[in-house]
Amino acid sequence: MWQRNGALFWTHYGMAKRKTFSRKERVRLFELHRGQCYLCSGKIQVGDAWQIEHVVPWELTQDDTDDNLRLAHIACHKVKTADDVRAIRKADRIKAKHIGAVKPSGFTRKWRKKMNGEVVPR
Ligand SMILES: [Zn+2]
Numbered sequence: 001m002w003q004r005n006g007a008l009f010w011t012h013y014g015m016a017k018r019k020t021f022s023r024k025e026r027v028r029l030f031e032l033h034r035g036q037c038y039l040c041s042g043k044i045q046v047g048d049a050w051q052i053e054h055v056v057p058w059e060l061t062q063d064d065t066d067d068n069l070r071l072a073h074i075a076c077h078k079v080k081t082a083d084d085v086r087a088i089r090k091a092d093r094i095k096a097k098h099i100g101a102v103k104p105s106g107f108t109r110k111w112r113k114k115m116n117g118e119v120v121p122r
Helices: 023-032 074-098
Strands: 002-004 007-009 050-054 069-073 111-113 119-121
Touching: 023 069, 050 074, 069 074
Parallel strands: none
Antiparallel strands: 002 007, 050 069, 111 119
8 A cells, every 4th residue: 555645545466456347347338338439439349349448547546437437449549559659759859859969950041151162151
């Protein structure tokens, strides 16, 4: 058990265990959410791979109530994860540019090469 922001959480080694959903519960949740994927809002068709997702990460709240559960295509979940990774990589690039790790191309803007090869300020 550990404490954060004044709230108590159980670790994976503590009392709480991530719930595994029985076939019956999966069917119940599927019907509750009318077979709709919460990521693409599309219908989950028979034969599609799908899973039950926690809206608020289970690790934070251990909330297995219907309010915190949604259906998602496994394919959509993978796209979402890939997007997150891209966003993080992009943020890294912007940061690199900001601290000067990316070489600036200021020369061509500040200086002008004359016909005789002489470089003069603009
Ligand atoms: Zn989907």
